[in-house]
Amino acid sequence: MKRNALAAGLSQALFCMAMLPASLAAIAQDQAPDAGAAADPKQLDTIVVQAEIAYRNRTDDTAPTLVYDLEYFQRFEPNTVGDMLKRVPGVGFVGSDIMEFDGAQMRGLPGGYTQVLINGKKVPGAGDDRSFWVDRIPAEMVDRVEILRSNSANRSGDAIAGAINIVLRDAYEFDGSYVRIGANRWYDGEVNPTFGAVTSGDALGGRILAGVNVQDRYRAKLKRSDRFEDPSMEELVSWEDQTEVKDGRDYSANLSYTANVGDTGRLSIDGFYVKTDRDVTEVSFEEEYDDDDVITSDVPGLATVDQANWGVGLEYRFDMAGGTTKFELDHARFTDKSWESEEAHAYENGEWDESEAEAEYIDAKDTESSFKIAHKRPVGAAEMEFGVDYRRKKRDFAFTTYEWEADDEGDPVVYELDGVVASVIEEKRLDPYIQFNGKVGILSWEAGLRYETTKSDIRYIEDGEVEGSASKDYNELLPSAHLRWDLTDADRISLSLAKSVKRPNFNELIPALLDGEFGDNDYIGNPRLDPETANGIDFGYERRLGKKGVVGINFFYRDVKNLIEVINTGAPSEEALDNWEEMVEDGDYETIEEAMAAEPAESWVFTSANVGDGKVYGVEFDLSTPLSVFGLDNTGVFLNYSYVKSKVDDFLGQRRFNEQAKSVFNIGFIQDLPSLAASFGVSYRKQGDAYERVLGEEVTVKYGEDLEAFVEKRFGKNVSLRLSAANLLDASKDEFFHKFDTLGDQIARDYDEYELETEEAGPSYQLVLRWAF
Template sequence: MKQTLLATSLSRALLCAVMLPASYQAAAQSVETPDAGNSAEGMDAKQDAKQLDTVVVQGEIAYRNRTLDIEPVLSYDLEYFQRFEPNTVGDMVKRVPGVGFVGSDVMEFDGAQLRGLAGGYTQVLINGKKVPGAGDDRSFWVDRIPAEMVDRIEILRSNSANRSGDAVAGAINIILRDAYAFDGHYIRVGVNRWFDGEVNPTFGAVTSGEALGGRVLAGVNVQDRYRRKDKRSDRFTDPSKEELASWEDQVEVKDGRDYSANFSYTVDVGETGRLGIDAFYVKTDRDVTEVSYEEEYDDGDVITADVPGLATVDQKNWGAGLEYRFGMAGGITEFDLDHARFADNSFEREEEHVYENGEWDESEGEAEYIDAKDAETSLKIAHMRSLGAVGMEFGVDYRDKERDVTYAFFEWEAENEGDPVVYQPDSIIGSVIEEERIDPYIQFNGQAGILAWEAGLRYETTRSRIRYSEDGDVEGSASKDYDELLPSMHLRWDVTDADRINLSLARSVKRPNFNEMIPALLDGEFGDNDYIGNPQLDPETANGIDLGWEHRLGRKGVIGINFFYRDVKDLIEVVNTGAPSEEMRDTWEEMVEDGEAASIEEAIAAEPADSWVFTSANIGDGKVWGAEFDLSTPLSAFGLDNTGVFLNYSWVDSKIDDFLGERRFNNQAKSVFNIGFIQDLPALAASFGVTYRKQGDAYERILGEEVTVRYGDDLEAFVEKRFGNRVSVRLSAANLLDASKDEFFHKFDTLGDQTDRDYDEYELETEEAGPSYQMVMRWSF
């Protein structure tokens, strides 16, 4: 996966607050806090920069911010999460409303899903800018970003014209620390202990201050990433579970280390200009070892297998960005230039040594090597100005992307027991996808009394070129061009000083997954059925509405509820091409060769096709709706100023038609619930807290397989002691209830079997990872 560290949105917001007229200030990204950069003093970075020792030693409980954005935005500073010591952004966003994780291993939070929709529907931004991901569904795994690099997390519930429109479910905006916003130095040292006794360290350091005529921030982070998972699978002939067909015990250990660094430089240029330079580097080294034992029962025979597996992960991300803003023609002009790269050189292998009734039967293995490179370059030019009582912003975004992925497959088969494992090349499949986008946009905003508004248009143009090869031979190429007009409108009524109503209408887009676009035939991709990609897919589009109410509770608290609806058009689903599978064609040819049929036609008549070639197609419409509630407040009304409570609950539902009929969107968790509290003890310079999380069941139906996923309850706690204004020590614990991930698989060979409920196998799988504990010390100097 990859990420791009672009120019900082906080510096943009502060600069806008100084240089733009009042009508535009109302629309600039900012937070309702005293002296948030709404005066000329905001240009003095030394005065406005946040002291990092307040991050190290928190004297007060942090709550959700109440932003001044016209569009619906939830904002959470790092301090909101930090006392529970998150290691990654995934550990952070699991606590905010509407963010689910389906498919992640237990105790891991990588592919974030807003509104319960798959990762490709959720846009991940860094500093307000779109970032690329390595996943085929264009998703970005948020567990790659260390929490220590983050200033705050924003949940953007609806689209605006001045950012990329591919956010059907919404966007997660990760605001990184930058030189303009922070001042000081600190070191973070910690140690993690896992349930199996494994202990590993973590280290981080951040420094920021005046240098090189401006301000510089630099940070490094090194953390060992370890997770042991115990898995049990029981497989039956059907859901009655009357006949056990096989079972498997597996131990998986992920052991590696992540290295990361970031750099930010900000300098004022002349009287109105500001130049920002950012860079980042992330490297992941990880080994994943699996040891499995399987036992199968077949007509009185007992077949056992030892299945060792090993995967090595070597991934690198780096990127750099330059932003320059300056006053021009009575407004502000902005230039952003960014480049990011991702490289994945990973290897995975698995052997199987099979014994029948105690006697060796066979040994074989498969291996796969991935060589993936993804590069993106983007350029943005924008101008913001006042037109009387109305603010205007217009500009154009350009993005050029090249994704080059090669899969090399190897196989091994023993002739005798104990033969050495020597893999031989089997096949190589490669693909190159190039995308070029030019997206002009314009938007206006203003305020009339208690009503603030924003309206805009974005026109996204996409030019795609696809090539794929097998074993070095070019097998095919294709191209696809499409354009989408994306209007958006946001209204904010400040009904009272404490009450606010938001209404948003916006159109968004989801581009096809990369693997859905490649016209390569995959043999046996869905049971006995084959699959071939469709490069002529149109993107999915969605018309959405969000309606929310928010109320301020006292000086720090906030409560809110939001209702949303998405009408999705041109849904991409798997459909039958009507062509028989490669296995069926081979069967008919063998019948002719063996004399069982005089011709292919006679073979087809004797054994009609029951497996097919499927592809992806735009099939129709779908609908998504739900409600999101959140509360973040001190209990001051009860005289408990030092007690903070946090609660959010999201309920979602949807409707879609696939090859078998009506269902929900795949892997949409029915609900996500978080509740917790923090108790500060000022007299003891200490605090403690607990948080609880529960995610509802999710269901997925694809050709040949149906899966229900259920996660157990997640309980975390911390206790903290502060020493003066410079040092804090915190003990945190995760997964205290030893939650499990349980999956229920319904497996079928063909579409006819799936329709008739003629099972190939019914499997129950559960995995556990045990509690973990972390001791962390922070020292500010």
């Protein structure tokens, strides 16, 4: 493998340091953990049947980190990690359908700016922007969720907005067994089951934890679209009513094995598997007005989703050379084999006019493999950690399209191949790092350097022919520093400075010409893109309230460099070329050159480029505490609010980052009734409006208020019965589309269409029985 010289040198130096004699350890007390001196595992029955209200954890991490155990969310019975994350500070969801929470966005930035980890490790996902859909992981697999607000040298730097670490339950921390069984009822009367089971205990010379989860995923919604000539809404062009039903099932499992080896070694093996099978049925009726003609269309659509995520990891740590050495080996994979089709049967003034259909098939495989070696040891009054990460990523994507057009009414749909576009993107990374941690009096500190090297190769294939290939190497030095002042036992201040990166989206790299991607404008990817980088600051204050409560406020700022935006290449679009050729064929002009001179192009080929800078800043507040100060020890309140702003310059001027919700607000309470062995609670959430401007289209997205509630009855120490309800206010998702054919039209506000679209899904109810044994 060809490696950057600086990366290779750092890697060799760090490896030699790992072999140093233990003489340095005499400077300070050995801080390596004793594998055989672990605390007793937590009992699962105390987690399943909660006797007390759970609050946000207050961590001892120097880097700004918020930790939420599953118990914090559990009484509202979240089905997925997405249902959990919608209650934590600074995490929004823009683009998700109503009552669905898939692409998590920290600081309101698009999903690709947030790094999602499972057990501290990167995993591939469905997002073209390298994001991971968090609704793929069931809540029952999770031990805790960590919100990592700033970057550290000992993990990947792909975290401009921050990172979300989903820590799965493992055998080392849990003991016991439980079963979860329940049912969901949706607003249209559909009832779906859900089942989960977890067991953990001593086996095979160590400890094993195994969990399975099967849950039906159902969502029915109603959608209405009204389309006008322009925002004045004086002339209705068309309207559409649609019913959509998503009906499927998720299967998931996780396994963890931990064993002590010798006096100081510990071996850990973990794995997870999640599979989604889903059918999406759409039934639409459209009516369009063209002068005195009325065109109606029946538009049935069907999609089948077949996706799977799985990963396996091995870790071995042992004492060596006065410290602790760790080896990690991981492999994760995402596969997608999904089909989507849509038919349109149009009638003009009641008479059949035409029938046509389109279909597309996705065959994608995204894999990531990594190896890491790290050594941690005391040096003086500090602790030093250094290591090397090697990572290989391969994304193999094929997109096949089909089409059909009827000759007569009632002809059966017989699809014909339209085209196949495929791409292969390979990335290899070698990332050495070094990090120091220490504490002086009331001040805890962390400082580190990470050097990330990336070598990427891209191949693009169309209809079986290799159309192009490209290679790109880039390197980034990522410093980070964190300070924490423990002013008192209750008060602390934190300051973080860190540099992070965002690699280009996959579609931005592929040099394939997409005809009509933005209105009449075409688009072609740019494999020469550099990653975006950001220098970030986080400054926070946190105070402990009594024995369990905590309140905190955090200010953040990100200065983003090498921002990737769409620019005009200056080449005419396929639409413009076809128009000129038609003019010549019609005899209007003798040559293409004459037509081009007489009728300048109005649509162009656009691409992505590193164009400049962007800024993101805001404030995050969170409160989690019992009302003990009022004598209400059994009443817990939860409140968080995030407000964000940003500045980006694009082809039309200044705007916010696309899809950035202005704010996220959560408030709720839980009331425990110990004498009745019961409890109840309510949670309210409101997400601010988001705006997106791309070439040919501008969209504003608004979500309604989300109200949830639960009531719980406990039976002894081993059984609980819980009824929860979601979307009690029947919230809607409303989108406002401003559509244009060309850049000139967008600048002049000459509309192709203005559309209002709204969708609703109704309340849902869930009854769950938990039994621990």
